[in-house]
Amino acid sequence: MPIRLATNCTNCNNFNNDSTCAQHNIKVTERHTCDSFDMKATLKNNLNCGTCVRYQTATCPHPTQAAPEMLCSSWAPRAVA
Numbered sequence: 001m002p003i004r005l006a007t008n009c010t011n012c013n014n015f016n017n018d019s020t021c022a023q024h025n026i027k028v029t030e031r032h033t034c035d036s037f038d039m040k041a042t043l044k045n046n047l048n049c050g051t052c053v054r055y056q057t058a059t060c061p062h063p064t065q066a067a068p069e070m071l072c073s074s075w076a077p078r079a080v081a
């Protein structure tokens with residue numbers, strides 16, 4: 001089962017630095033989402049082996065093909081501080 005980035009407010013384009021939603025003008029957290037969710041382009045366009053937690057580990061199902069510009073359905077996000 002592929003693990004993907006969460007579709008929650010902290011990954012949404014409408015999430016402001018002060019933890020408010022630019023669309024609904026309320027405080028939101030990583031526990032919230034809504035039908036207007038819009039994945040940040042910086043996250044959406046950054047799915048590749050280079051950002052995959054499995055890269056160069058035994059859990060990668062394609063170790064011989066994996067490369068920074070490649071991607072497969074087993075991609076899983078690295079922890080972000």
Ligand code: SF4
Nearest residue numbers: 009012014021034037
């Ligand atoms: S409430 Fe909806 S639009 Fe606002 S930040 Fe969360 S997901 Fe995005």
Ligand code: SF4
Nearest residue numbers: 049052055060072075
């Ligand atoms: S091949 Fe798939 S699982 Fe392996 S590092 Fe690339 S995206 Fe991750």
